[in-house]
Amino acid sequence: MIYEETDKLPDLLKPDNSADEEPYSTLRPAILSEYVGQEKVVETLQIAIEAALQRDEPLEHILFNGPPGLGKTTLAHIIAKEMHTRIVTSSGPALEKGGDLMGVLTNLEKGDVFFIDEIHRLPKVVEEFLYPAMEDFAVDFIFDKGVHARTHRFRLERFTLIGATTRSGLLSSPLRERFGIVRDLDFYEEKELVRIIKRSASILQISIDEEGAFEIGRRARGTPRVANRLLKRVRDYAQVRAQGSVTRSVAMEALALEGIDGHGLGEVDRKLLSTIIVNYKGGPVGIEALAATLQLESDVLIEVVEPYLLKTGFVTRTSQGRKASEMAYHHLGFTAGGKSRNMELFAGVKKKTDG
Numbered sequence: 001m002i003y004e005e006t007d008k009l010p011d012l013l014k015p016d017n018s019a020d021e022e023p024y025s026t027l028r029p030a031i032l033s034e035y036v037g038q039e040k041v042v043e044t045l046q047i048a049i050e051a052a053l054q055r056d057e058p059l060e061h062i063l064f065n066g067p068p069g070l071g072k073t074t075l076a077h078i079i080a081k082e083m084h085t086r087i088v089t090s091s092g093p094a095l096e097k098g099g100d101l102m103g104v105l106t107n108l109e110k111g112d113v114f115f116i117d118e119i120h121r122l123p124k125v126v127e128e129f130l131y132p133a134m135e136d137f138a139v140d141f142i143f144d145k146g147v148h149a150r151t152h153r154f155r156l157e158r159f160t161l162i163g164a165t166t167r168s169g170l171l172s173s174p175l176r177e178r179f180g181i182v183r184d185l186d187f188y189e190e191k192e193l194v195r196i197i198k199r200s201a202s203i204l205q206i207s208i209d210e211e212g213a214f215e216i217g218r219r220a221r222g223t224p225r226v227a228n229r230l231l232k233r234v235r236d237y238a239q240v241r242a243q244g245s246v247t248r249s250v251a252m253e254a255l256a257l258e259g260i261d262g263h264g265l266g267e268v269d270r271k272l273l274s275t276i277i278v279n280y281k282g283g284p285v286g287i288e289a290l291a292a293t294l295q296l297e298s299d300v301l302i303e304v305v306e307p308y309l310l311k312t313g314f315v316t317r318t319s320q321g322r323k324a325s326e327m328a329y330h331h332l333g334f335t336a337g338g339k340s341r342n343m344e345l346f347a348g349v350k351k352k353t354d355g
Contacts (some may be wrong), residue, residue, distance in 0.1 A: 004174070004256065006285070008203065012299065014312060020276075022314050023328040025202075026203055027199075027203055027228050028074045028077065029074065029078065030045055030077075030078065030081055030209060031078060031081060032082060033079055033081060034231055035071070035074070035075070035078065036188075036195050036196050036199070036224075037071075037188045037192040037194050037196075037224075038070075038071065038075075038186070039184055040183075041064075041183045041185060042076070043056070044181065044183060045062075045075070045079065045082075045181075048060070048081065048181060049082045049083060052083065053083070057158070058083070058110070058111045058158045058159060058160045059079065059083065059113075059181075060158040060179075060180025060181055061134055061159070061161040061162070061163075061178060061179045061180055061181070061251055062160065062161075062162045062163070062179060062180070062181045062182075062183070062298070063119075063159060063162075063163045063164075063165070063171075063181070063182045063184055064076075064162070064163070064164045064165070064170075064184075064185060065164075065165050065166075065168040065182070065183070065184045065185065065333065066088050066184055066185030066186065067185075067187070067223070067270055067303070067307040068166060068223075068304055069223040069224060069226055070185040070186070070187070070188070070223060070224065070225075071185060071224060072164035073131075073164065074088075074187060075116070075162075075206070075221045076089075076113065076115040076162045076164065077115075079113060079160070079162065080113040083111060083160075084112065085111040085112055085113060086109070086112055086152065087112070087113040087114075088107075088108065088112060088113070088114050088115070089106060089115045089116075089117070090104060090114075090115070090116055090117070091116060091118050091120040091121060092116060092117070092122040093118065093121050094118050094119030095116070095122060095123070095126045096123060096126070097123075097125070098128075099131065100125055100126070101126050101129050101133075102129065102139055102141075105129075105133050105156055105159075105278070106139070106156065108156065108157055108159045109159075110157040110159075111157075111158065111159065111160070112157070112159045112160070113159070113160050113162055114159055114160070114162070114163070115160050115162045115163075115164070115336075116161065116162070116163050117143050117164045118165065118166065118173050119162065119164060119165050119175075120165045120166075120167050120168070120170040121170075122175075122263065127172065128281055129180075130161070130175065131174060131175075131178065133156060133161075134142055134161055134178045135178060135189060137155065137156045137157070137158050137159070138154060138155050139153070139154050139243040140152070140153050140154075140200030141153075144323055152204065152310070156302070156354070161179075162217075163179065166303040166304075167302070167303060179181070187221070187222030187223065187307075187311055188220075188222045188223065188224060190214070190217050190218050191220075192215075193213055193216075193217035193218075193220050193222070193224065194213045194217040194223050195225045196217075196228070197213045197216050197217055197220075197227050197228075197231050197235070198213050198219070200228050200231055201213070201231060201246070204231075204232075204235065204261040205247045206231070206235050206238075206244075206246060207238075207244055207246060208231075208246035208247075209243075209245075209246070209247055209248075211245045211247065211248035212234075212246040212248050212250065212251045213246075214248070214249045215251040215252055216230050216231055216234060216246075216251050216255070217253070217262070217355075218262075218264070219255055219261075219262065219264040220264060221264040221308045222264075222308065229289055230255065230258070230260065233254060233255075233258055234246055234250065234251050234254040236254075237250065237253065237254035237257065238250050238254065241253070248260055250260045251307055253266070255279070256296075261331075262310065262329065263314075264308070265314075265331075268294075268296070268305055268307060269305060269308075269314075270332065271294060272290065272294060272301070272305060272309070272315075273309070273314060273315070273324055273332055273351035274332060275290060275293050275294060275325050275326045276290070276322060276328075277313070277328065277329065277334050279293060282323060282324050283318075283321055283322050283323030283324055283328075284318050284320035284321035285319045285321045285322055285323075285331065286320075286322075286324060287301055287302060287306075287321070287322065289321075302339075306322075312327075313325055313327050314327055314328040314331070315328065326346075
């Protein structure tokens with residue numbers, strides 16, 4: 001069961017499924033020594049992998065937590081490669097019934113990596129099948145019902161489960177406690193994103209200077225996936241308008257055309273901030289009310305849009321709801337009272353609200 005992300009994500013954060021998907025896939029590092037950033041996570045994995053190889057046994061089960069695009073899936077594939085084994089991938093929503101999971105588990109070979117993305121979205125009945133599989137490497141089949149019910153325990157090959165989640169708080173305690181290695185992935189620093197962009201540019205044979213890479217990196221929301229997506233959009237612009245060479249000015253022009261401002265905020269981010277300021281007088285406002293106003297799923301706001309705004313200080317989260325910070329007012333051109341110095345922006349928000 002191969003998982004493809006189909007959630008309603010803002011365009012900036014969607015996985016790339018365009019015609020050049022094959023070259024894009026080569027942008028992912030294949031081994032840990034090529035992986036940029038997340039130094040403590042990488043060091044932990046290097047030690048764990050080396051120890052497991054010396055003992056000739058599979059790795060402990062691993063849980064990665066963090067916003068989309070930070071490299072959880074990439075790390076899962078790297079681990080499988082470093083362990084010289086294959087990887088089988090699925091997702092929480094795709095495993096709807098216990099039989100779906102049983103079919104995967106019973107076909108795993110010794111040492112295989114079983115990767116479940118968005119593992120917090122596993123149905124409860126499926127999750128309960130995982131407990132004995134993770135702990136005892138066995139699953140229980142139940143035959144018949146009532147007084148004639150019989151149980152048969154099927155032994156599994158020892159495997160490594162790697163779970164990825166954007167909301168670790170939604171994981172049940174019994175499931176979380178069965179992971180031997182739990183690591184949080186954080187947003188990347190600009191210098192790390194510049195290294196990623198320069199590496200990707202080399203692979204894609206894009207001519208880019210240091211300032212051009214920095215301009216893309218500082219607008220990439222601390223996220224490698226976004227950095228690579230923006231690089232490709234800037235490449236297209238440079239090819240058509242700038243003889244194929246990416247400089248700082250070319251990057252600025254291309255990203256302005258894409259609607260990405262100097263802080264890396266896109267249209268959805270600015271709409272969210274403007275809605276809090278204009279519609280709800282700066283907040284606090286509940287996430288469900290925001291989602292309804294913006295006509296987006298609340299999960300998309302919580303998992304995809306909000307983390308970067310919280311990290312950069314544009315939004316604060318309180319027990320009563322979300323509030324726009326002073327930085328958000330200043331960035332969008334609003335006064336402290338919520339009046340906009342940018343009349344075009346305010347008119348757009350007001351028109352959407354009235355409609």
